[in-house]
Amino acid sequence: MHHDAMGGGFLLEPIGVRAVMAPEFFSSEQRALFQAARRFCLEAVLPRADRIERQDFELLRDLMRQAGELGLLGVDVDEAYGGSGLDKTTSLLVAEAKSLLGSWSVTFAAQTCIGTLPIAWFGTQAQKQQYLPGLVSGQKVAAYALTEAGSGSDARGAKTRAVKSADGTHWVLTGSKQYITNAGFADVFIVFAKVEGEHFSAFIVDRDTKGLTVGPEEHKMGIRGSSTCPLMLDDARVPVENLLGEVGRGHKIAFNILNLGRLKLGAGVLGAMKLHLAGACAYTADRKQFETPLLRFGLTREKLARMLTGLYAVESMAYRTSGLIDAQVAAGTPLLAAIEEFSPEASILKVLGSELFGALVDDGVQLHGGAGYIEEYPIERAYRDARINRIFEGTNEINRLLIAGTLLKRAMKGPLELFEDFGPKPSAEDAHVENLKRLARLTLRVAVEAHGPQLEKHQVVLACVADLVMDAFALDAMTSRNRQVAKTRALEPWRVAAVQRYSNEAHGRAIVSARRAMSACVQGAALEARFAEVQALQVWLAGDAEAVDEVLAAAVEAAQGFPLG
Ligand SMILES: Cc1cc2nc3c(=O)[nH]c(=O)nc-3n(C[C@H](O)[C@H](O)[C@H](O)COP(=O)(O)OP(=O)(O)OC[C@H]3O[C@@H](n4cnc5c(N)ncnc54)[C@H](O)[C@@H]3O)c2cc1C
Numbered sequence: 001m002h003h004d005a006m007g008g009g010f011l012l013e014p015i016g017v018r019a020v021m022a023p024e025f026f027s028s029e030q031r032a033l034f035q036a037a038r039r040f041c042l043e044a045v046l047p048r049a050d051r052i053e054r055q056d057f058e059l060l061r062d063l064m065r066q067a068g069e070l071g072l073l074g075v076d077v078d079e080a081y082g083g084s085g086l087d088k089t090t091s092l093l094v095a096e097a098k099s100l101l102g103s104w105s106v107t108f109a110a111q112t113c114i115g116t117l118p119i120a121w122f123g124t125q126a127q128k129q130q131y132l133p134g135l136v137s138g139q140k141v142a143a144y145a146l147t148e149a150g151s152g153s154d155a156r157g158a159k160t161r162a163v164k165s166a167d168g169t170h171w172v173l174t175g176s177k178q179y180i181t182n183a184g185f186a187d188v189f190i191v192f193a194k195v196e197g198e199h200f201s202a203f204i205v206d207r208d209t210k211g212l213t214v215g216p217e218e219h220k221m222g223i224r225g226s227s228t229c230p231l232m233l234d235d236a237r238v239p240v241e242n243l244l245g246e247v248g249r250g251h252k253i254a255f256n257i258l259n260l261g262r263l264k265l266g267a268g269v270l271g272a273m274k275l276h277l278a279g280a281c282a283y284t285a286d287r288k289q290f291e292t293p294l295l296r297f298g299l300t301r302e303k304l305a306r307m308l309t310g311l312y313a314v315e316s317m318a319y320r321t322s323g324l325i326d327a328q329v330a331a332g333t334p335l336l337a338a339i340e341e342f343s344p345e346a347s348i349l350k351v352l353g354s355e356l357f358g359a360l361v362d363d364g365v366q367l368h369g370g371a372g373y374i375e376e377y378p379i380e381r382a383y384r385d386a387r388i389n390r391i392f393e394g395t396n397e398i399n400r401l402l403i404a405g406t407l408l409k410r411a412m413k414g415p416l417e418l419f420e421d422f423g424p425k426p427s428a429e430d431a432h433v434e435n436l437k438r439l440a441r442l443t444l445r446v447a448v449e450a451h452g453p454q455l456e457k458h459q460v461v462l463a464c465v466a467d468l469v470m471d472a473f474a475l476d477a478m479t480s481r482n483r484q485v486a487k488t489r490a491l492e493p494w495r496v497a498a499v500q501r502y503s504n505e506a507h508g509r510a511i512v513s514a515r516r517a518m519s520a521c522v523q524g525a526a527l528e529a530r531f532a533e534v535q536a537l538q539v540w541l542a543g544d545a546e547a548v549d550e551v552l553a554a555a556v557e558a559a560q561g562f563p564l565g
Pocket residue numbers: 110143144145146147151152153154178179180181182220223228388391392393394395396397398459
């Protein structure tokens with residue numbers, strides 16, 4: 001198997017040796033569905049933001065039906081059940097397009113991903129026939145109930161129990177769930193419970209099931225228009241045929257859904273990032289202080305440059321990953337295996353997507369000054385709404401541990417040869433990417449040599465490795481994309497500036513991450529020797545930092561937002 005076909009393979013494969021997927025290479029069908037989804041969000045959702053924020057669930061249900069009519073709810077569902085069964089690139093494009101308003105974005109994601117896909121992927125034919133057409137058309141709304149008061153990150157620590165009834169016709173569920181998106185108005189719940197208190201399993205539970213009660217709405221920091229409630233299951237009798245998959249295999253369902261969920265979350269911040277970059281540009285062009293538009297100040301332009309760079313990084317990572325999955329599926333790999341293969345990339349997207357989105361709306365608030373703190377301005381809501389992305393779909397801590405842990409496991413067992421020698425020194429033009437990959441691999445190797453099987457207890461070291469790996473992936477994705485676009489036409493200068501900016505910041509972070517990790521692994525002269533190796537891998541892409549930011553800011557100004565539309 002060639003490296004690029006492996007999750008984490010980017011750490012081994014020299015940059016640019018094979019094609020990557022990127023928006024420049026979308027098909028006309030992919031573009032058309034994206035445009036339809038975006039138009040719907042711009043014309044039907046955003047103008048009703050105030051009503052949505054007041055929890056008008058009838059409106060949300062109506063919007064869901066409209067989205068169903070446009071074919072937006074069934075992209076991941078087979079045609080046999082009313083969906084369109086399209087590729088994951090299209091699926092991410094719809095996730096991007098729907099993300100302009102946080103409350104809608106979360107409602108939509110709970111419906112189409114975590115609510116629908118357990119049935120689409122693990123349901124029997126009868127379950128699929130019964131539930132999927134309604135979910136895909138938006139006539140029915142779904143929710144996913146995994147989290148409990150005592151088990152969040154540790155999802156398998158759930159206490160909810162399922163016991164077969166004496167006559168064998170039902171599963172009887174007892175327990176409670178919390179923070180369940182869409183619960184206030186959902187018709188169907190995917191509920192995780194342990195059979196006989198032991199075997200983690202999933203069930204399809206209809207809202208009108210006797211013994212199921214939905215508790216009151218939580219009062220949230222953001223995404224206030226979405227529904228988030230607890231569920232109480234008090235001897236709730238679920239027909240035996242509503243067991244989803246097999247008894248004791250519920251974790252398979254949960255983990256597979258999370259893999260795609262993380263990818264979609266990462267891509268699902270892009271629409272909002274583009275919207276709020278444009279918003280910041282418009283506000284700063286309009287507002288004057290010292291008789292000068294804010295847009296003309298160097299520190300405004302620095303922020304716009306940072307916002308654009310983060311956006312370009314997330315976009316490059318998102319579609320590169322969906323392209324890798326699509327290519328594997330096209331080559332015959334089963335879909336879930338292909339998604340699982342790229343689970344490290346999905347976690348990277350989840351973490352960097354949520355954090356770069358968080359940084360972008362933070363810059364957005366700051367550029368608005370006091371207005372950024374006032375509800376009348378959309379950036380105030382966006383700032384609150386963005387915060388949840390670092391918490392759900394696995395917290396960013398859990399995902400950082402997963403990134404380092406999964407790569408380590410694959411390196412120990414093969415086939416990901418992360419501990420092989422580095423080979424010849426990269427060319428000067430590749431060093432900014434290749435050295436960062438080497439630094440990530442070197443740090444992981446030092447950590448394994450020092451701690452062996454105990455490494456999993458050294459979470460700070462693992463998180464430092466994850467940070468290095470994430471920046472390496474972002475930089476690889478952006479640089480590869482640039483090189484590929486440059487083969488077909490002249491590359492816009494801002495794209496080069498984005499790589500330059502990201503690289504210099506990443507190398508600054510990298511030296512700290514690598515040193516922190518290594519200092520927890522070796523001491524004395526050995527540590528000094530390692531620090532020298534770290535230093536030798538440092539790259540600073542030459543150029544006047546102010547001029548680089550100016551190239552990026554000028555591109556934002558000219559396009560009044562994201563330069564690629
Ligand atoms: C608005 C909203 C909507 C949600 N929607 C849904 C939904 O639809 N369905 C559903 O099932 N759940 C949902 N959740 C729940 C969400 O997935 C959990 O809140 C999340 O997984 C974190 O679990 P927790 O809240 O129990 O935090 P905890 O697990 O208690 O974590 C608290 C802190 O400890 C850290 N931590 C935990 N374990 C470790 C560890 N091993 N190592 C290092 N640090 C650790 C975490 O990273 C975090 O920083 C939703 C939550 C919210 C707020």
